[in-house]
Amino acid sequence: MGTQDQALRIEVRVELKAGVMDPEAETVEKSLGLLGIAPVARVSTARVYVLEFHGVDRSRADALAREAVDRLLANPVIHRVTVTPLLD
């Protein structure tokens, strides 16, 4: 089996930029307080997408993942994005 046939997995992590409202995180903070899990001072959230590529090499998969981020998965006005190849 050549490298072209292996599945390549790339993780895209989309977080909100500092200063952007995160209502889900605020709700979790409040709920933890109500549950008595009080030393949690701050919660932040992130959305993770794992993209699995077939039939392409790693550099092509990386370029396609970045294209997916730019065109679909994130909004550069409010999001900070991390793209990480998963080694498996």
Next chain:
Amino acid sequence: MGTQDQALRIEVRVELKAGVMDPEAETVEKSLGLLGIAPVARVSTARVYVLEFHGVDRSRADALAREAVDRLLANPVIHRVTVTPLLD
């Protein structure tokens, strides 16, 4: 500054178990196909919560994070959860 005063961050990653429907991932798969980013064979998603603790030591923070998972952040019927201390 003692260890009790440092902020401890713990990352909780909530994924869907295999076999559980993931409509958001399906939508991303379809949209990537429509955009011509075709070699993406499969997409999976995860929700990440970063919990920041103050005034507790690491083992207590870890126990509280697991309590937060059990009581609020995840449903064991459909979710697979990973709890990871962040070293910073």
